[in-house]
Amino acid sequence: MTEQGVGASLRRKEDARFLHGRGRYVGDIAPRGLLEVAFLRSPVAHARLTGIGKPEGAEERVFAAADLPEIGPIRANSALPGFRASDQPALATGKLRHVGEPIAACLAASRAEAEDLAAACRLDYEPLPAVADMLTARAPGTPLIHEHWPDNAFLETRRDEDLSDLDAVAAAKVVRRLRTARQSMAPLEGRGVLAEWDPRLEQLILTSSTQMPHVTKTGLAECLGLDEGQVRVIAPDVGGGFGYKGILLPEELVCAALAIRLGRPVRWLEDRLESLTAHANCREHHYIVTAWADAGGRLLGAEVDATVDAGAYSCYPFSACLEAAQIGSIFPGPYTLPRFRYRTVSACTNKPPILPYRGVARTGVCYAMETTLDALARKLGLSAEAVRLANLVPPEAMPYRNLVGKVFDSGDYPEAVRRAVAAVDVPRIRARQAAGECVGFGLSVFCEQGAHGTSVYHGWGIPFVPGYEQAQARFTPDGVLELRTGVHSHGQGLETTLAQVAHEVLGVDPARVRLVHGDTALTPYSTGTWGSRAMVMAGGAVAEACRLLGERAIAIGAALLQAEPGTATLRNGAVQAGEASISLDQIARTWFRHPQNLPRDVDKGGLEVTAGYRPDPDTGTHSYACHAVTVRIETETGLVTIEDYVVVEDGGRLVNPMIVDGQVLGGTAQGIGTALYEEMPFDAEGQPLAGTLADYLLPGATEVPSIRIDHMETPSPWTRFGQKGIGESGAIGPPAAIINAINDALAPLGAEVTDLPATPARLLAAIEAAR
Amino acid sequence: MKPAAFDYARPADWPAALALLAGGARPMAGGQSLGPMLNLRLAQPERVADLRHLPGYAGVEVQGEAIRIGAGTTHAAIEDGAVPGRLGAILAGVARRIAYRPVRNRGTIGGSLAHADPAADWVAVLPAFPGHAVALGPYGERRIPLARFVTGVFETALAPGELLRAIELPVLPETARWSHWKFCRKPGEFSKATACLLALPDAPPRLVLAALDTAPLVIEDATGLDPAALVTSISDPWRRRLALTALRRVLEGAA
Structure with missing residues (x-):
């Protein structure tokens, strides 16, 4: 070095x-003659759209789907067997399928005037019953969101293995029903797009707040019927991505079509209300997990029934099953799970499409697996650490292929747990508990597949496969x-x-x-x-x-x-x-x-x-980590304070350890949001209930504790310098570790939290229920 | 979101401000609540009267046994000690926990009180004091007891055409006991339960319970109060529990 x-x-x-x-962001770029766009958006979750009345005198400045027939629908289909294809129109045609769905683009010299136009439009629609609950979305008689489908689901996947003998042989069996909230990603900068037509090059120049400019270019060309050479996408400085900015947006297509049509630059800048309620949705999982273990805490088998609320459309390019279809393959986590059975459902609801967020399915899966392991530990009278050590893939087994075919490249998973536990004075926490303090200690362990390539993605058959x-x-x-x-x-x-x-x-x-x-x-x-x-x-x-x-x-x-x-x-x-x-x-x-x-x-x-x-093999690197958290709970109010947070992380060879620390800290802060604060509730009519950051709580500087990071550096044998993908890791572990710590603190009261985020109201309800 | 178009007026004196108000203008103090409401188009006034440049709108004056705080005095000024004595120390402690400093730099005590958001800090705290809101109308000033100023959710005792001119509070002895508790998971979050208690020598302790779905509840004499009896009307079990905790904390904590 x-x-x-x-x-x-x-x-x-x-x-x-x-x-x-x-920094220079889309919002800083305003060419001469710029027109700003405000979108008329659906006020309802489910309806038949029967008419749009444009404000008198402004007919030329309001564009609905019928005015822009050159825009084809967004199609993000998967080749997984049974996947149901859907088209997402850039502007609603015929039906409205979620609150915030774009219906018409309104253009003016300023955003405020464009919003005036949107407010003056008349909307005619016949309301339909909303499908707002993923667990009942497929029930007979439920209105169909995509009417050519037999029921409201994009995809169901299964792995059948008979586990009926385990009840007889297991020392412990636990069943848990768990839920993670629908969240809304919150990069400092929202989405934004500036579209221009260059008549000299006959080229569309789309400046967009995107993390995937080339894929956006391909998607634009496909939907607009242009050659790829006629499209140039520029991503200037971008204020945070987290997955949200990997998605081709209807607004990008509409701005592009308008710039071509009008020969003038056209810009749309997402505001926080649009981001929260119409777009950046992610994460909503429901699990029923059953697990069996022997007396030593060794897992004998697990069964998972998982449902993900995928929203109304399949997002480009990752598709609507990016979360649920991965659950089966990543649930075994870093463990040598011997037997496994699962069913996953990507439910279709009248909510904005579910989008990938840092960690993608892993945050929910880690939460499900790790809270279940703690439940087993409590039932068996073992420590959380002992149950982890009994099941983690040992270093001598590396590279290790697990029962669903994931290949782990390298690492000493048990050592990460030992180091994390050693960094905490656990006996002191136990002494405080014995003295009646409501404090708790919790662990989570996970591995993160990163940089996985062709061999993994071709099987999904989604619009792009990395090569x-x-x-x-x-x-x-x-x-x-x-x-x-x-x-x-x-x-x-x-x-x-x-x-x-x-x-x-x-x-x-x-x-x-x-x-x-x-x-x-x-x-x-x-x-x-x-x-x-x-x-x-x-x-x-x-x-x-x-x-x-x-x-x-x-x-x-x-x-x-x-x-x-x-x-x-x-x-x-x-x-x-x-x-x-x-x-x-x-x-x-x-x-x-x-x-x-x-x-x-x-x-x-x-x-x-x-x-x-391309690494060979290209099945991906596996970074891994153990998070160890100490919490204190105020039982009068349900307020949780994180007293201590330890992350032991192995990202292989670190190219820049300071930057990796930053990635871990930022991800952990987001994971704390998932665990304790962030929730986008919907009412039964499919209306989002958090429209500002006063309602949608994000952790701030005062809510994120000082995080102690310890690095292990086990090189990946397959990459150029031994480096591993580490960017999402921090956001995966916190909900599991924090809720395990909370449940450790609540154990003397016989209470247990199962739903995220663990708000004070949920904590008090759990305590009440245990009385 | 951007506001719908409105006219902006900056009155130079109080008669001009009252005239604007009579013409239907919406008064704006620090704009920390009205600003977002305009942006979200929840408020769409035809005209906004910006009060911040009125003479004497901000500032603190000691007038014998009373302290007069101009309605346009910012939370930050109060946090930084603009109000003298024991009263100033109490108010500074409240101001310090209002949202974030950038909000406190612009937000004002009078703007917050007149806006009458049930979760707002001054709405919850000021009724505990034996003082007055000074309203200015076309016929001059009138004094409204602080305990009766906020009458409901976003409702006050101000008559149409009246502006909140100042808050008058008594100079407090150093022996005044004070306790204040509010529940927020993070700074800037609206309070989910607030209570405060002021005990002056030779007077019954005054208590306020706020951040309810109603105007704050003012108890003129909290001696022997049963907190549980006070919260029975709160339907949400968690909010009821928080309100109970708020009451218990201030009853135990007055110092």
């Missing part, structure tokens, strides 16, 4: 821009190294970490490395930044491009030094042969400005390389 290469906690190159308020990741590395004539990647950085610090990778390979000073990203016209195609993949995939691709670029530079350098080919090496940003050396700057200058000095057999590709990369 050098002071600036892989493994260094280099300060982030991008922070000067952000900390001085010089080889490409990166470009090239020198400019003054010796600056330019990296071009299709992944986008929106908080991950890739401008810094990819420069560290380049430095590791070429020795170029990271200050002299520029990352070009977020523009489909300038970067190689990529599925983008999602699934904890950027550092593994783009890191690998940048390393490979730099390696090839280095070979070319060495050949030129050796010739310039009049050294024998093969004797020259690249060190500290210079080609060296014996005592002689020549800097990469000089080599770059020679290629671009003094080609007369190049050797005759020089590689004519020059100092510009595009390279591709």
